[in-house]
Amino acid sequence: MKLDGKIPEGPLDQKWTKYKNSVRLVNPSNKRNIEVIVVGTGLAGSSAAASLAEMGYKVKAFCFQDSPRRAHSIAAQGGINAAKNYMNDGDSTYRLFYDTIKGGDYRAREANVHRLAEVSASIIDQCVAQGVPFARDYGGLLDNRSFGGTQVSRTFYAKGQTGQQLLLGAYSALSRQIGKGSVKLYNRHEMMDLVIVDGKARGIIARNMVTGEIESHSGHAVVLCTGGYGNVFFLSTNAMGSNVTAAWRAHRKGAAFANACFTQIHPTCIPVSGDHQSKLTLMSESLRNDGRIWVPLHKEDAEAIRAKKLKPTDLPEERRDYYLERRYPAFGNLVPRDVASRAAKERCDAGFGVNATGEAVYLDFASAIMRYGKTAATVQGVHNATEDQIRELGTKVVEGKYGNLFQMYEQIVAENPYKTPMMIYPAVHYTMGGLWVDYELMTTVTGCYACGEANFSDHGANRLGASALMQGLADGYFVLPYTIGNYLADEIGTGAISTKTPEFVEAEKAVRERLEGLFKTTGTETVDTYHKKLGKIIWDYCGMARNKQGLEFAISEIRKIREEFYKNVKVPGGMTGVNTELEKATRVADFIELGELMCLDALERNESCGGHFREEFQTEDGEALRVDETFSYVAAWEFTGDPSAPKMNKEDLIYENIKVQQRSYK
Amino acid sequence: MSNGNMNLTLKVWRQSNSTAAGKMETYQLGGVSPDMSFLEMIDMLNEQIIRKGEDAIAFDHDCREGICGMCSMFINGEAHGPNRGVTTCQLHMRSFKDGDTIYIEPWRAEGFPVVKDLMVDRAAFDRIIQSGGFVSVNTSGRTMDANAIPIPKDDADKAFDAATCIGCGACVATCPNSSAMLFVSAKVSQFALLPQGHPERKERVTNMVKQMDEEGFGNCSNIGACEVQCPKNISIENIARMNREYFSAAVKPEN
Numbered sequence: 001m002k003l004d005g006k007i008p009e010g011p012l013d014q015k016w017t018k019y020k021n022s023v024r025l026v027n028p029s030n031k032r033n034i035e036v037i038v039v040g041t042g043l044a045g046s047s048a049a050a051s052l053a054e055m056g057y058k059v060k061a062f063c064f065q066d067s068p069r070r071a072h073s074i075a076a077q078g079g080i081n082a083a084k085n086y087m088n089d090g091d092s093t094y095r096l097f098y099d100t101i102k103g104g105d106y107r108a109r110e111a112n113v114h115r116l117a118e119v120s121a122s123i124i125d126q127c128v129a130q131g132v133p134f135a136r137d138y139g140g141l142l143d144n145r146s147f148g149g150t151q152v153s154r155t156f157y158a159k160g161q162t163g164q165q166l167l168l169g170a171y172s173a174l175s176r177q178i179g180k181g182s183v184k185l186y187n188r189h190e191m192m193d194l195v196i197v198d199g200k201a202r203g204i205i206a207r208n209m210v211t212g213e214i215e216s217h218s219g220h221a222v223v224l225c226t227g228g229y230g231n232v233f234f235l236s237t238n239a240m241g242s243n244v245t246a247a248w249r250a251h252r253k254g255a256a257f258a259n260a261c262f263t264q265i266h267p268t269c270i271p272v273s274g275d276h277q278s279k280l281t282l283m284s285e286s287l288r289n290d291g292r293i294w295v296p297l298h299k300e301d302a303e304a305i306r307a308k309k310l311k312p313t314d315l316p317e318e319r320r321d322y323y324l325e326r327r328y329p330a331f332g333n334l335v336p337r338d339v340a341s342r343a344a345k346e347r348c349d350a351g352f353g354v355n356a357t358g359e360a361v362y363l364d365f366a367s368a369i370m371r372y373g374k375t376a377a378t379v380q381g382v383h384n385a386t387e388d389q390i391r392e393l394g395t396k397v398v399e400g401k402y403g404n405l406f407q408m409y410e411q412i413v414a415e416n417p418y419k420t421p422m423m424i425y426p427a428v429h430y431t432m433g434g435l436w437v438d439y440e441l442m443t444t445v446t447g448c449y450a451c452g453e454a455n456f457s458d459h460g461a462n463r464l465g466a467s468a469l470m471q472g473l474a475d476g477y478f479v480l481p482y483t484i485g486n487y488l489a490d491e492i493g494t495g496a497i498s499t500k501t502p503e504f505v506e507a508e509k510a511v512r513e514r515l516e517g518l519f520k521t522t523g524t525e526t527v528d529t530y531h532k533k534l535g536k537i538i539w540d541y542c543g544m545a546r547n548k549q550g551l552e553f554a555i556s557e558i559r560k561i562r563e564e565f566y567k568n569v570k571v572p573g574g575m576t577g578v579n580t581e582l583e584k585a586t587r588v589a590d591f592i593e594l595g596e597l598m599c600l601d602a603l604e605r606n607e608s609c610g611g612h613f614r615e616e617f618q619t620e621d622g623e624a625l626r627v628d629e630t631f632s633y634v635a636a637w638e639f640t641g642d643p644s645a646p647k648m649n650k651e652d653l654i655y656e657n658i659k660v661q662q663r664s665y666k
Numbered sequence: 667m668s669n670g671n672m673n674l675t676l677k678v679w680r681q682s683n684s685t686a687a688g689k690m691e692t693y694q695l696g697g698v699s700p701d702m703s704f705l706e707m708i709d710m711l712n713e714q715i716i717r718k719g720e721d722a723i724a725f726d727h728d729c730r731e732g733i734c735g736m737c738s739m740f741i742n743g744e745a746h747g748p749n750r751g752v753t754t755c756q757l758h759m760r761s762f763k764d765g766d767t768i769y770i771e772p773w774r775a776e777g778f779p780v781v782k783d784l785m786v787d788r789a790a791f792d793r794i795i796q797s798g799g800f801v802s803v804n805t806s807g808r809t810m811d812a813n814a815i816p817i818p819k820d821d822a823d824k825a826f827d828a829a830t831c832i833g834c835g836a837c838v839a840t841c842p843n844s845s846a847m848l849f850v851s852a853k854v855s856q857f858a859l860l861p862q863g864h865p866e867r868k869e870r871v872t873n874m875v876k877q878m879d880e881e882g883f884g885n886c887s888n889i890g891a892c893e894v895q896c897p898k899n900i901s902i903e904n905i906a907r908m909n910r911e912y913f914s915a916a917v918k919p920e921n
Contacts, residue, residue, distance in 0.1 A: 047805070050805065051804075051805040054804045054805060065728060065734070065736060066726060066736065066787070066789070067735075067789070067791065067792050069735070069792075069833055070728055070735060070736050072728070072729060074729065074733050074734050074735075075729045075731055075733045075734065084812070086813060119807065124812045125807070125809045125810065125811060125812045126803075126806075126807070126809055127812075128809075128862065129801065129810070129862055130800070130801050130803055130862070131800075131801045131825075131856065131857050131860050131862045131863050133822055133823075133825040133826035133829050133860065134812075134822070135822070135826075136816075136817055136819050136822040136823075137819065138819050139816060140816025140817050140818050140819060140822075142812055142813055158826055159826065161733065161830060164733055164830070164832075165829060168829065171795070172795065172799055172800035172801070173800060173803075175792065175796040175799060175800055176796070176800040176802060178792075178796050179796035179797060185792075187789065187792075239728040239729040239730070239734060240727055240729075240730060241728050273701050274699060274701055274702075276670070276699055276701070276702045276706050276710065277706065278703070278705070278706050278709055278730060279730045279731075281730075281731045282731075407751070408731060408732060408756070411732075411752055411756045411758065412703075412756075412758070414758075477805045477807075478805070478807055481805065524717070526713050526717065528709070570716060570717070570719075572715075572716050572719060572720060572722060573721045573722075577682070577683055577782065578683075578724045578782040578785065580722055580724050581716060581722050
């Protein structure tokens with residue numbers, strides 16, 4: 001396999017402009033005869049499908065949910081970055097580019113990231129024009145807040161529901177095209193395989209999740225906007241349905257899978273409370289604008305808190321350890337996610353954790369409430385305000401900023417976070433790894449593209465907060481619509497693609513046999529049992545900290561799980577009609593194979609970088625130790641037919657515009 | 667770790683497909699922890715059902731944090747159960763008592779046919795949005811700067827509040843008339859409150875109301891149950907605003 005990033009020549013800040021000026025175009029009358037399949041309707045998928053249809057292509061959009069509006073982008077909370085510099089705090093395209101490369105621990109491609117920073121401002125313009133109700137200040141202009149890993153305020157937001165508002169914007173654009181007949185929507189359809197004809201992606205096999213039918217759909221190109229694979233861990237902040245199957249099936253058909261071990265463990269999630277839990281809930285990173293993270297300074301206090309003999313609010317300041325502020329004075333509570341997560345794990349492993357399981361730290365809003373309260377009292381002319389009055393005023397301000405998050409917390413934990421600090425712990429949230437793509441977002445399968453979280457391209461080994469929404473919309477609105485033309489320009493004479501060819505017939509047959517096989521066991525165990533087993537192994541050995549011995553053990557365990565799964569899984573019902581257990585089983589089968597690849601990838605990368613922390617490679621003070629001479633590359637894995645023996649291909653990362661250095665947030 | 671100590675009797679609507687007749691089935695479930703979410707309790711029931719070799723209860727769910735709008739259960743006669751301002755996935759078993767009998771049904775409305783068990787087809791909502799729930803702006807990267815038109819904070823906040831609708835359909839399920847007015851008015855209001863929505867406001871409200879009626883949703887008779895049961899606390903002020911929009915579109919079609 002030859003990896004060609006297709007990065008345009010020329011200076012970094014002119015590559016994209018030059019590319020756009022010279023890329024081939026498809027004229028309007030030809031676009032009408034070209035069909036594009038878009039799988040997934042999150043930010044990347046909805047925006048891509050809508051934009052391509054506006055341009056004149058015929059689009060087929062697929063989602064497994066009942067409506068495109070339900071894709072998991074909807075759950076993104078905190079915000080979206082854009083280099084607008086509305087705050088006059090020194091932001092620029094270059095700074096956003098630089099922060100993203102540095103935040104990714106120097107494992108992302110310069111040209112892609114710069115392009116992302118360039119188009120970021122247009123995203124905000126586009127969304128406002130669509131009627132997305134971003135937060136505004138009293139002058140009527142857009143408000144911004146800060147996120148981790150930056151020293152400017154460049155994050156646009158809509159309370160704690162930014163993802164919802166952006167997705168509904170993209171969904172409305174998509175709906176407009178569906179209403180016009182330019183997009184045909186296939187809801188409750190799940191992609192089961194990619195179909196390749198003469199070396200080009202020409203369609204997909206999908207399962208109609210209502211009737212159970214296995215269907216063939218053809219197109220001149222296939223765009224996968226199918227999100228990340230965090231659910232491989234079973235417990236994650238992903239939606240229950242989020243899965244890797246579309247990407248994994250493309251991988252098995254020849255698309256390289258890159259940096260599989262780069263997963264993001266988000267520092268501020270509601271801790272695990274018991275075995276019954278089906279998912280974990282994020283508390284937005286935006287809370288770190290105002291929340292201060294701490295654990296007790298003394299172990300005996302931590303023990304007393306765990307035994308419920310002491311309340312956190314009773315612990316005086318001098319007996320608290322605000323460990324992020326202590327270790328990273330320059331960035332404080334706003335260090336990047338990988339750093340914050342590791343620091344929480346370090347404190348909890350050392351015995352300072354604060355809930356019954358010992359795996360939680362505090363996120364405390366008391367000082368923010370008093371600070372805001374004082375300002376509000378001054379503004380409202382309340383003289384000699386009492387402490388209670390100040391607290392009440394401050395609580396209102398905090399409620400206005402994060403109300404829905406506090407409510408979510410209270411629902412789950414049954415504690416009032418305005419009055420007692422939140423308990424949080426890191427949880428799996430995002431996957432930086434994904435399908436390898438070139439500058440044009442094409443995978444190693446000709447005509448098959450990957451956008452949004454499904455690709456690997458922009459976040460290196462750690463994504464900064466509020467950059468996922470930016471990337472999803474950048475790919476779908478402003479990148480793919482240009483780059484796909486360069487390929488489709490060759491397709492104007494192809495004509496309609498038949499689904500009656502042997503390639504489609506065989507792919508359909510293989511899918512049917514694969515699914516029918518799942519009913520043939522005489523097994524007794526539920527799908528979830530295997531998913532939980534797999535998730536625990538990956539969390540324990542390929543989670544926040546990894547080492548050689550653990551990864552080797554995990555690989556052997558995952559192989560056992562795979563074997564046992566096919567012998568002993570119990571899938572009730574049949575092929576026809578709604579069968580939710582069959583859906584889960586097909587997804588878990590692919591997660592098992594992916595899990596092994598993650599461990600193989602982590603084992604191969606003998607360094608620590610971003611979210612990939614190999615215990616053997618750390619600095620004296622416990623920070624990630626990169627080994628740039630050897631590992632400044634993208635690991636793009638090729639499927640060989642045996643999930644246990646993938647072949648690694650390297651794309652060297654070349655930094656011409658940024659000085660690669662040890663990351664420091666001190 | 668939480669201890670599972672609740673025993674429940676669950677009466678669940680089972681219907682194998684959209685044309686089959688359905689009925690309530692009774693299940694006993696023990697070892698339920700008060701810290702479980704309602705859907706985690708259903709997961710537990712399903713594990714028990716699957717181990718017996720029977721077909722799992724089909725229900726819609728996805729994000730399990732109250733934002734995707736997919737979960738949709740009618741619990742003891744209330745959409746999303748007894749608590750206000752939450753979806754089914756955010757409802758926890760601590761809201762029930764040991765020994766309780768819980769009735770679980772799908773949304774029931776002409777506009778939302780049952781797909782299977784507790785799963786319904788809400789594509790009618792998508793079709794209403796397709797008829798006008800958008801601003802007609804193509805992707806270009808050449809729209810005006812986002813700060814070119816200042817929007818009063820109050821208008822922006824109200825537009826946002828309306829826009830937080832998750833499209834779950836609880837309003838329809840709750841309304842004795844199966845009216846979709848709260849859902850439709852939330853989208854109409856969002857755009858009516860923002861300058862970006864103004865050029866198309868008349869066609870928008872006219873087309874969306876027309877589509878709403880064609881989908882078989884009933885009329886609004888100002889009962890207000892929709893607002894009470896809405897998991898996102900969408901206000902019925904939006905319905906009043908939509909009525910104004912609708913009348914002004916009808917009265918002055920040329921202006």
